Amino acid sequence: MLELRDITAGYDRRAPVVRAVSLTVRPGESVGLLGPSGCGKSTLARVASLLHRPDSGTLTLDGTPVHRWRHRAPRGLRTAVGVVFQQPRLSADPRLRLADLIAEPLRATGRRALAAGRVAELAGPLGLTPDLLGRRPHEVSDGQLQRACLARALVLRPRWLICDEMTAMLDASTTAALVEAVERYRASTGAGLLAVGHDRALLDRWCDRTADWATLTGPAARPHGDRP
Numbered sequence: 001m002l003e004l005r006d007i008t009a010g011y012d013r014r015a016p017v018v019r020a021v022s023l024t025v026r027p028g029e030s031v032g033l034l035g036p037s038g039c040g041k042s043t044l045a046r047v048a049s050l051l052h053r054p055d056s057g058t059l060t061l062d063g064t065p066v067h068r069w070r071h072r073a074p075r076g077l078r079t080a081v082g083v084v085f086q087q088p089r090l091s092a093d094p095r096l097r098l099a100d101l102i103a104e105p106l107r108a109t110g111r112r113a114l115a116a117g118r119v120a121e122l123a124g125p126l127g128l129t130p131d132l133l134g135r136r137p138h139e140v141s142d143g144q145l146q147r148a149c150l151a152r153a154l155v156l157r158p159r160w161l162i163c164d165e166m167t168a169m170l171d172a173s174t175t176a177a178l179v180e181a182v183e184r185y186r187a188s189t190g191a192g193l194l195a196v197g198h199d200r201a202l203l204d205r206w207c208d209r210t211a212d213w214a215t216l217t218g219p220a221a222r223p224h225g226d227r228p
């Protein structure tokens with residue numbers, strides 16, 4: 001279970017952007033998160049990805065409460081969550097060839113020996129040919145780079161996947177390919193998904209259920225935030 005309970009978070013303690021938000025994703029479940037621009041969805045997604053420490057509230061991953069974020073988070077918790085952001089160019093080291101970009105989390109966790117096999121396994125189904133794997137980010141399209149970023153998010157086989165507007169800048173066929181890759185991964189591993197987006201039709205098609213930001217926040221939020 002991925003449980004965000006009464007999360008208050010932001011960039012200035014006096015004016016948090018996320019206020020008392022609760023949201024639960026059950027094992028194997030896919031939950032879409034919809035809300036107006038600027039409401040705090042990405043901030044909440046970063047809290048769930050252990051990238052942003054909340055001012056208050058609790059994040060619990062598979063029964064373990066998280067007490068430390070970013071590089072201070074225990075490796076076992078950090079690697080349990082894979083994350084894909086909206087803009088691949090902001091999250092990709094421009095010096096790395098795509099094969100190395102995908103393998104980066106393996107190197108960072110001392111599992112370099114697994115790199116060749118895991119990259120090959122993920123690249124093919126995502127349409128990343130050997131030619132593309134040898135290029136650097138400035139030599140590929142946004143859609144190709146996002147495919148590599150998704151492969152990077154899956155390379156450690158996380159139990160939870162957070163997709164923050166993963167397809168917002170992409171065309172319909174790339175969107176379909178990325179969603180299909182996520183669903184294939186989830187079908188083979190049982191991983192849970194939190195997909196943040198603006199496109200209700202896409203989230204309704206993709207996810208088991210879609211939660212509206214307005215129902216998750218404030219004192220009116222139900223114990224599990226999004227349950228009827």
Ligand SMILES: Nc1ncnc2c1ncn2[C@@H]1O[C@H](COP(=O)(O)OP(=O)(O)OP(=O)(O)O)[C@@H](O)[C@H]1O
Nearest residue numbers: 011017035036037038039040041042043044165198
């Ligand atoms: N690093 C930052 N420093 C200061 N303020 C920030 C920072 N990142 C985001 N904000 C502000 O926090 C608020 C919530 O931003 P966030 O990106 O979480 O919203 P969002 O719901 O994901 O928006 P969108 O749908 O437009 O991506 C916004 O007002 C934004 O300007």
